[in-house]
Amino acid sequence: MDYLPLFFDLKGRQVLLVGGGDVALRKARLLARAGALISVVAHEVDPELRELLENHHGQIIIGGYHSVLLDDKVLVIAATDDERVNESVHYDAVARALPVNVVDNPPLCTFVFPAIVDRSPIVIGISSGGQSPVLARLLRARLETLIPSGYSRLGQLVGRFRDQVKARLGSVGERRVFWEKVLQGQVAERVFAGQDEAAERLLEEQIQAGNAGHQVGEVYLVGAGPGDPELLTFKALRLMQQADIVFYDRLVSAEVLDLCRRDADLVYVGKQRDNHAVPQEGINQLLIDHARAGKRVVRLKGGDPFIFGRGGEELEQLKEAGIPFQVVPGITAASACSTYSGIPLTHRQYAQSVRFVTGQLKNRGSELNYAELVHPNQTIVFYMGLHTLRTLCNGLVAHGKSDTTPVAIVSKGTSAEQQILIGTLADIADKQDQAQLPAPAMIIVGEVVELQSKLAWFGDGAAAPRMNLAQQTRAYDEQL
Structure with a gap:
């Protein structure tokens, strides 16, 4: 481990930023989000940086850097294109035992900025130790797709009730089990569905009961799109990854099914003309029975479930049975x-x-x-x-x-x-x-x-039928 990952509490604390250009602006945005009081020293300051500082009670010092500016600071960043200035900032900060970052110059840094996934209060930092910032950003982009913004509200909800749970459940083990069930159950799903008040009421009930034990499960009616797995929505992928059982139809591609949770039960209930693997009434009952058993059930439909997918019929039955559900639209065929x-x-x-x-x-x-x-x-x-x-x-x-x-x-x-x-x-x-x-x-x-x-842009774009691999091979043999 080249760097120990730490998180600074900068709320209301003084930070010096040397430089007034685009790079300094990017760092200032991060510092402002963390609540820092920013002092910028530069001969010229970007207009956007000026506006940001005005909005966040920052300070602008027009002129050159000198070491006295480090007084009362807890963090220092050098973001200039002058190597001598950057080196001076580094040595002066090290002499005062102040954390210092010189942008794009790892040897002059005592800390580095990670690529950040911000779901405050949940914050994830990804660092390559300055070796490959682009790779860190690519990994951040991947995590952004897997962690919905609802985790921010979920973290805030947990924070508000943490003391109540601690008072209700005495041991660390009991609290750990309780929170694991809450964060993987109906409370979390209510938050992700935008039903924050319902989530809070449910959490209060579970705290009063002293457990988050057996609950009725939930059904997720998920549009799988037309077949290309890259056309799935983020929400569809998240729910597929946490399903206990998946009921899928014949229009769901193998590539999409491969994205379901590895240990989930996959049950085919597809319909072809004059050949229904499971009658619609049977599908409805399967969804109800497994949800009542406390399972998270995904009903995976090709395309969009509300366009010739009979999704409305299934939801009517779930509603009558008192089963909670969510619907995730898909790209229709x-x-x-x-x-x-x-x-x-x-x-x-x-x-x-x-x-x-x-x-x-x-x-x-x-x-x-x-x-x-x-x-x-x-x-x-x-x-x-x-x-x-x-x-x-x-x-x-x-x-x-x-x-x-x-x-x-x-x-x-x-x-x-x-x-x-x-x-x-x-x-x-x-x-x-x-x-x-x-x-x-x-x-x-x-x-x-x-x-x-x-x-036409996809594949060969031909107006005539495209040959599959076997047809191409036969055509090639005929030419020989």
């Missing part, structure tokens, strides 16, 4: 597939509205309101419509949509296996019969499809 294929759903010149429609027609009937779908300057996106593609195209044409209207099928959108097939209402069904693009697939109808060849 229409948005993701159109984006990854280079087809904007709206465009000032082509479409001023968009409709999301399910292509699963009851008994292959034609109960869709085609009259509303054929409006001009409108994009139509069909979910789950591959098996009724010809019926959908014929219905649109029969109700006045031109048979030359462009159509795109995006198969397995956002994944490495994404394929795109372009046609018109007149010929897309025949092209699909020949190409046999697999589900899941989105069907996009409208003039915006014409932009695909120009705006």
